[in-house]
Amino acid sequence: MSKKADTIERDKVVIRFSGDSGDGMQLTGTLFSDTSAYIGNDLSTFPDYPSEIRAPQGTIGGVSGFQVHVGHTAIKTPGDYADILVAMNPAALKATAKWVIDGGTIIIDEDSIDEKGLRKAGYKTEDPISEDKLEKFNIIMAPISSLTKEALKDKGLDPKSVLRSKNMFALGMIYWIFDRPLSYTESFFEKKFKNKPLVVDANKTVLRAGYNYAETMEHMTPSYKVSPAEIDKGTYRNISGNIATAWGFIAAAEKAGLELFCGSYPITPATEILQELSNRKDLGVKTFQAEDEIAGICTSIGASFAGDLAVTSTSGPGLALKGEAIGLAVITELPLVVVNVQRGGPSTGLPTKPEQSDLMQALYGRNGESPVVVMAASTPSDCFQYAFEAAKIAVEHMTPVILLTDGFIANGSEPWRIPKMSEYPDIKPPIVKEETKDWQPYARDVERLARTWAIPGTKGLEHRIGGLEKDELTGAVSHDPVNHEKMISIREEKVQRVSNFIPKLKVEGNDTGDLLVVGWGGTYGHLATAVAELQKNNKKISLAHFNYIKPLPSNVKEVFDKFEKIIVCEINLGQFVDYLRMRHPEYKYLQYNKIQGLPFTSIELENHFNKLLEK
Amino acid sequence: MEEIQNILTAKDFKSDQEVRWCPGCGDHAIMNAIQRTLPELGIAKEDFAFISGIGCSSRFPYYMDTFGFHSIHGRASAIASGVKVANPKLSVWQITGDGDAMAIGGNHFIHAIRRNIDVNIILFNNEIYGLTKGQYSPTSKFGYVTKTSPYGTVEHPFHPGELVIGAQGKFFARSIDNNMKLCQEIFIQAARHHGATVVEVLQNCVIYNDKTHAAISDKEHKADRTIVLRHGEPMIFGKNNDKGLILDAEHLKLKIVELGDKYSEKDLLVHNAKEVNPGIHLMLTNMSYPEHPVAFGVIRSVETETYDNAVFKQVEDVKSKSAFKNVDNLLNSGTTWEV
DSSP, X not given: OOOOOOXXXXXXXXXXXXXXTTSOHHHHHHHHHHHHXXXXXXXXXXXXXXXXXXXXXXXXXXXXXXXXXXXXXXXXXXXSSEXXXXXXXXXXXXXXXXXXXXXXXXXXXXXXXXXXXXXXXXXXXXXXXXXXXXXXSEEEEEOHHHHHHHHTTTTTOOXXXXXXXXXXXXXXXXXXXXXXXXXXXXXXXHHHTTTOHHHHHHHHHHHHXXXXXXXXTTTTSOEEXXXXXXXXXXXXXXXXXXXXXXXXXXXXXXXXXXXXXXXXXXXXXXXXXXXXXXXXXXXXXXEEEOSSHHHHHXXXXXXXXXXXXXXXXXXXXXXXXXXXXXXXXXXXXXXXXXEEEEOBXXXXXXXXXXXOTTHHHHHHOSSSSOOOEEEEOOSTTHHHHHHHHHHHHHHHHTOEEEEEEXXXXXXXXXXXXXXXXXXXXXXXXXXXXXXXXXXXXXXXXXXXXXXXBOOTTOTTOOOEEESSOBOTTTOOBOOOHHHXXXXXXXXXXXXXXXXXXXXXXXXXXXXXXXXXXEEEGGGHHHHHHHHHHHHHTTOOEEEEEESEEESOOTXXXXXXXXXXXXXXXXXXXXXXXXXXXXXXXXXXXXXXXXXXXXXXXXXXXXXXXXXXXXX | OOBOOSOOOGGGGBOSSOOOSOTTOHHHHHHHHHHHHGGGGTBOGGGEEEEEOSSSGGGXXXXXXXXXXXXXXXXXXXXXXXXXXXXXXXXXXXXXXXXXXXXXXXXXXXXXXXXXXXXXXXXXXXXXXXXXXXXXXXXXXXXXXXXXXXXXXXXXXXXXXHHHHHTTOSEEEEEETTOHHHHHHHHHHHHHSSSOEEEEEEOOXXXXXXXXXXXXXXXXXXXXXXXXXXXXSBOEESTTSOEEEEXXXXXTEEEEEEBTTTBOXXXXXXXXXXXXXXXXXXXXXXXXXXXXXXXXXXXXXXXXXXXXXXXXXXXXXXXXXXXXXXXXXXXXXXXXXXX
């Protein structure tokens, strides 16, 4: 089982922590990520947890994982396969060994390998290694539970608390293997358990015990050296997609000089946006936890009518419930951002797993001709940028905007160079400040076709809006057939004109070539990694990644014209490719789709693109 | 809300839109009562916002020269909640019907009440779906024959007041479309009350449910079949003010008594709308003809903190103690490192 270990110098390394959903794997992974970021690695993380809070202990269904990819070079994904897996029990081993690279290292809590644990995990024999043919890995059996107990025997802690700190033993081992300082994590304990010196001491003791154990066992543990990455100078922090989304809205409110209102209803995996905005009452944010999804959006529409920057957060099933109200925001031409953190569907589907299958719903999932701006963020940190942009477009163009993220980028995190708000443009809401002669509620500016925003409380601007068709100028109810057709066209044209105000589609790589890879939203990291690998091998491949879907950027044709083949890659059955076929039928599109509740792997993409290039 | 001199009149609140309710519809009278009430409130015209859902009564905002929002079916409570929380300075009114508030919008209705958001909800109750041309509603009487209940309904109606009190409502009043004076009196009290108020106005639909309230509203009988409650006054009714209500303590029920030898005015219950315990209020709202007179007036009016004010205060309080003064502070908070 044991091989002689070496120090391995690597550009990047993937580590996966896997255990029972109560084993503290998310915290363990986060602490490792924070320490790695602190010493200058670039990184990307992805938590992978079950939808049950406490699924039956020891079963595959209850396995919770956290994967982190750290590197000396730029890291764009949490990694496909792990170089090192920490498995805290047989179920974790059973569920995740297939995600370890051949020849990788698996550290197992030896104490968890007992009759009961093996049965619960679905092993039929007493030897999980042979049973699942794991000999190709470097297996390290470490008595994590018993050594944790031993380390804490004199601390006067109850047995439950003792066992709960075994994740810190595993973390200590990983710190030795990667030559990471303990100081950062130790100071975390001191802050987190400020008033519990006993807990601080216990955690430090176990962390150090794990570290020392790995050092003692150095004949079997490999050690890795991953030097700091070359990244742009600046002040950095870690940020997840959901937090970045919440902060992007707050930033937009500041730049627009408006108060931020979020009416919402908790739903996985979007809830964190509502939670974070609720925390930010300290910056004046108003949150309204509504009685249901419909009230979430309707309170936001009311707040928008009353002059706030209004947003609502949801996931797929919630977007379905909000459909009628989005139509109301369309016809009343009020600014509103709906952020949909996509998850696996249909129906309740796979609540904790990512998917890109709500694109058609975002574009068309409403009664009538009901155009809205649809855009998508592509990485955890750029959720900030796109939340900001979504709010800017909503306010300046007086339109609802649907911002799509997904469970992968929403929960994933990465280091982010903290921008200064002075780097961001002002947002200019078309608010009418006072009664002006001949003002009409539905008169528009010629460039954007946006109507003005006359906020209740403004003298002389009393007017009525509503869900019935509007007269094109006065906004009064109109059943006139010609007016209806005109209003339908105006609302569509207003959304299309947003394309004059958004960036052009960029090509990563040469702007001509054999294969153009096209993606949108949260698949960016994997697509960019695969394309970059092939470019290194002098393949004529480039990437065009979309963040603006309706309207499309104005230069799609210019970009697409210069490639032999175009392949559109999505985590769905082909919703964006069908949209492109409709908007740009002049091209032949290949497609690559995967819909397993999992992100792409860069490797599968690379292999697939390679095949296409060889044809 | 800016205090202004009483210079506005009912006319100032009429919009330029043609009123399209059927001739004889009770909605006309209710709107007149509201248009006469608003100038009494000392609130600037631009500070009123009228929000509605869908249904005949929900066309109301179009006819008012105020800020108005005719929204979607059932959602007026949610929209109005958003308006009020976004801008607590506004006087927000929700116009709704028995279908809009009790059926499709039931969830939003009860939660707006539970939260005690300072919105005045005027519930037009004609016990029928008028705009869709005559189907039964959640307040239609048991067994009522309509287009969707040709053999009579088999479901029991909601009593709006009971629902309001069940949702922890702090203000409930009842009026009727043909009593403009009483409507105005109640609307003023509702507007001045801090918190969610619900005024149920019994309203006649001349086309699909004509005379549904006739048993209690016709001139000849109304004095004997209804009682107008006023805070601090004994519960007397009848053409000759010769009847009253007492509490039958043994059966915990309201009982009608004749004033004369056995009972005098001082034996009667005195209406206390401000009583926190909703017990008597519930009995009063649930009185129905022919067993009891139907109660009109402000039945319950209890002041507590409003949601909108609590949100405003909490935000101000947290903000004043916060280390964050702007987004730059937020972005640079927590763990950061230099590269």
